[in-house]
Amino acid sequence: MRAGLAAPATMTAAARWTPALVLAAAFCVPALGSRFYTFVANDVVIWALFATSLNLLVGYTGLVSFGHAAYFGIGAYTTGLLMKKTGVSFLLAFPAAGVFAGGFALIFGFFCVRLTRIYFAMLTLAFAQIVWAICFKWNEVTGGEQGMPEIPYPDFGWLERLGAAVPLVGGWRTAEYYYFLTLGLVALCLWALRRIVGSPFGRILTTIRENPERAEFIGVNVRRYELAAFVLAGGFAGLAGGLFGIFNRGVFPDFAYWTKSSEVLIMTLLGGMGTFFGPGIGALALILLNQQIVSYTEYWPLVLGTMLVVLLFGFPGGLAGAATALWRRARTRPRRA
Amino acid sequence: MPDPSFVFAQSLSGLTAAMFLFLIASGLSLIFGVLRVLNFAHGTFYMLGAYSAYQIVQWLGPGPGRFWLAALGAALAVAALGGIVEHFLFRHLYDKEELYQLLFTYALVLILSDVAKIFWGTQQKSVSRPPELTGSFALFGATIPHYNLLILLLGPAIALAFWFVLQRTRAGRFIRAAALDRETLGALGVNVDRLYTVVFMLGSFLGGLGGALIAPMRATVPGMDTEVIVEAFVVVVIGGLGSFWGTFLGALIYGQVLSFGILLFPRFSIFAVFALMAAVLIVRPWGLLGRPLR
Numbered sequence: 324m325r326a327g328l329a330a331p332a333t334m335t336a337a338a339r340w341t342p343a344l345v346l347a348a349a350f351c352v353p354a355l356g357s358r359f360y361t362f363v364a365n366d367v368v369i370w371a372l373f374a375t376s377l378n379l380l381v382g383y384t385g386l387v388s389f390g391h392a393a394y395f396g397i398g399a400y401t402t403g404l405l406m407k408k409t410g411v412s413f414l415l416a417f418p419a420a421g422v423f424a425g426g427f428a429l430i431f432g433f434f435c436v437r438l439t440r441i442y443f444a445m446l447t448l449a450f451a452q453i454v455w456a457i458c459f460k461w462n463e464v465t466g467g468e469q470g471m472p473e474i475p476y477p478d479f480g481w482l483e484r485l486g487a488a489v490p491l492v493g494g495w496r497t498a499e500y501y502y503f504l505t506l507g508l509v510a511l512c513l514w515a516l517r518r519i520v521g522s523p524f525g526r527i528l529t530t531i532r533e534n535p536e537r538a539e540f541i542g543v544n545v546r547r548y549e550l551a552a553f554v555l556a557g558g559f560a561g562l563a564g565g566l567f568g569i570f571n572r573g574v575f576p577d578f579a580y581w582t583k584s585s586e587v588l589i590m591t592l593l594g595g596m597g598t599f600f601g602p603g604i605g606a607l608a609l610i611l612l613n614q615q616i617v618s619y620t621e622y623w624p625l626v627l628g629t630m631l632v633v634l635l636f637g638f639p640g641g642l643a644g645a646a647t648a649l650w651r652r653a654r655t656r657p658r659r660a
Numbered sequence: 661m662p663d664p665s666f667v668f669a670q671s672l673s674g675l676t677a678a679m680f681l682f683l684i685a686s687g688l689s690l691i692f693g694v695l696r697v698l699n700f701a702h703g704t705f706y707m708l709g710a711y712s713a714y715q716i717v718q719w720l721g722p723g724p725g726r727f728w729l730a731a732l733g734a735a736l737a738v739a740a741l742g743g744i745v746e747h748f749l750f751r752h753l754y755d756k757e758e759l760y761q762l763l764f765t766y767a768l769v770l771i772l773s774d775v776a777k778i779f780w781g782t783q784q785k786s787v788s789r790p791p792e793l794t795g796s797f798a799l800f801g802a803t804i805p806h807y808n809l810l811i812l813l814l815g816p817a818i819a820l821a822f823w824f825v826l827q828r829t830r831a832g833r834f835i836r837a838a839a840l841d842r843e844t845l846g847a848l849g850v851n852v853d854r855l856y857t858v859v860f861m862l863g864s865f866l867g868g869l870g871g872a873l874i875a876p877m878r879a880t881v882p883g884m885d886t887e888v889i890v891e892a893f894v895v896v897v898i899g900g901l902g903s904f905w906g907t908f909l910g911a912l913i914y915g916q917v918l919s920f921g922i923l924l925f926p927r928f929s930i931f932a933v934f935a936l937m938a939a940v941l942i943v944r945p946w947g948l949l950g951r952p953l954r
Contacts, residue, residue, distance in 0.1 A: 381759065387758060387759045387762070389762070434938070434941075434942045437942075438941065438945050440758060441696075441698060441758060441901070442941060442945040442946075444698075444758070444762070445698075445893065445897055445937075445941060446938060446941040446942070446945075448890075448893070449894075449897070449934050449937040449938040449941060450938055452890060452934040452937075453931060453934045453935060453938060456928070456930040456931040456934055457928075457931060459930070460927045460928060460930065460931065461927075462927075581886075581890060582886055585700075585763070585766045588759070588763060589763065589766075592759075592763060622774045622777070622778065624770040624771070624773065624774045625770065625771055625774035625775065625778075627767075627770055628766075628767040628768070628769070628770030628771035628774070629767075629771060631763060631764075631766070631767035631770070632749070632764065632767045632771075635753065635756075635760050635763060635764050635767070636749075636752065636753075639756070639760065
């Protein structure tokens with residue numbers, strides 16, 4: 324987890340252009356014409372944001388949150404409630420998810436960052452369960468156990484009208500428009516997160532992860548920085564939740580249940596916590612694998628659990644960590660020969 | 661003023677729930693106290709205890725005392741499983757970061773709950789109460805099933821037995837010493853690795869026993885594991901992670917908050933429980949009776 328944190332300054336040209344190429348490729352997915360691929364791609368993109376937001380805490384700041392699903396859930400309910408019950412436009416309901424989730428992260432995080440290690444994890448879990456219990460029981464607002472189905476899509480009518488004038492813009496299905504929108508917004512969020520971890524602020528978070536006492540000693544207010552990371556992570560998780568509620572055509576209390584928090588932790592770990600894009604790769608790998616395996620067997624958790632054990636024992640750096648190690652070995656070998 | 665007999669019955673039902681949870685949570689707390697690991701799979705061990713009890717009852721067929729044999733057999737089977745997991749896998753993660761240990765126990769949850777599904781399907785299984793304890797009796801206007809009375813007595817009995825083992829026996833002294841300082845204990849010639857395995861088995865035994873004993877009262881279904889583990893977390897956190905009497909106190913508080921919470925604000929009693937957990941963590945992270953971790 325500690326090794327292989329690539330600094331932006333040392334990025335090679337390939338590393339600089341890969342994200343742009345991946346984004347361009349992702350934009351072409353609906354052109355394949357399969358509803359299913361677009362659906363899977365949309366799922367991956369949203370989870371990639373969720374996992375990357377968690378990585379800001381776990382990978383960069385060294386805070387293991389076991390309740391990150393709370394902010395995902397809060398974001399999903401915020402956007403869902405605003406769009407379904409009050410008819411607010413997506414333009415407002417989407418940022419509201421981030422603001423609301425970030426606000427709750429500020430309140431909860433204020434208490435959480437005062438604790439360390441296992442107690443921190445337990446308190447994040449307790450807050451997440453509080454959020455879950457409220458969503459589960461507050462029938463009048465959240466729909467309770469039944470959740471809130473039929474969240475409307477954003478209005479894409481203007482795109483259709485634009486499509487009459489500009490080629491390639493018109494003629495897509497609503498789900499495909501939504502995919503384009505999600506992709507654009509997630510790309511923006513990832514870009515912002517990338518800027519954050521590369522900034523002096525992000526460097527201080529890494530310093531805190533490596534050695535909180537020393538960070539304190541050189542004059543860093545560790546708690547305040549941890550809280551800032553907590554709020555940012557919560558806010559971005561909220562944005563992911565807001566997008567997911569619409570994508571899922573409904574918001575349900577188990578968005579905030581503790582098993583969701585573990586799922587996103589697994590994705591982060593699978594991809595590799597030491598790297599920025601690791602969690603996104605983890606989301607991609609896990610969702611693709613899930614799609615493959617559920618067509619053979621209903622015992623997906625069994626496969627996932629076994630994989631997790633192999634990962635923990637064999638590849639603690641995750642897919643990205645293993646790939647980096649392979650890449651380094653491949654590059655150093657010819658020189659020695 | 662509510663009817664006193666109703667209040668009595670309510671607090672008694674809370675007490676029964678508390679003693680069940682104590683059985684399960686004491687195992688969790690024991691493992692945490694010594695190994696410093698929060699075992700998410702403990703709830704799954706509890707579920708496996710319930711399923712194993714069902715299975716053994718099926719195998720034994722009708723006959724006297726089969727429930728008791730099944731309960732004991734189930735607890736032993738779960739303890740054996742715990743021992744295998746600790747000995748072959750878990751011990752290799754002790755020097756890794758906490759996240760890895762937590763995720764390993766979560767992987768166990770995923771694997772074992774699916775294995776249970778493969779063996780027992782998704783239909784709910786039920787075990788009938790032992791014939792000796794099917795009746796009930798009245799006390800202060802409340803009806804108490806005999807089986808609940810057994811649980812009410814068994815909780816404190818196991819607590820006392822545990823306290824005795826921990827405080828008065830050689831093995832108990834080693835366990836307490838391992839919780840305080842593993843290296844020194846090892847340097848003194850105690851086989852700490854084996855001690856850890858034994859503690860993990862003992863904790864798993866309690867989880868499995870809790871599951872076997874709850875089988876006649878609640879339906880045994882998939883998903884009971886992820887539900888109970890969070891409840892057990894609440895109990896150990898309120899009482900103090902690793903503190904034995906703290907767990908007992910935590911279970912008592914949990915039971916009463918839940919059963920009276922249902923009366924006062926029916927829909928938000930779960931909320932009250934987690935709010936209590938958060939409040940304890942904020943004010944006294946090491947719990948009501950626990951000691952701060954070094």
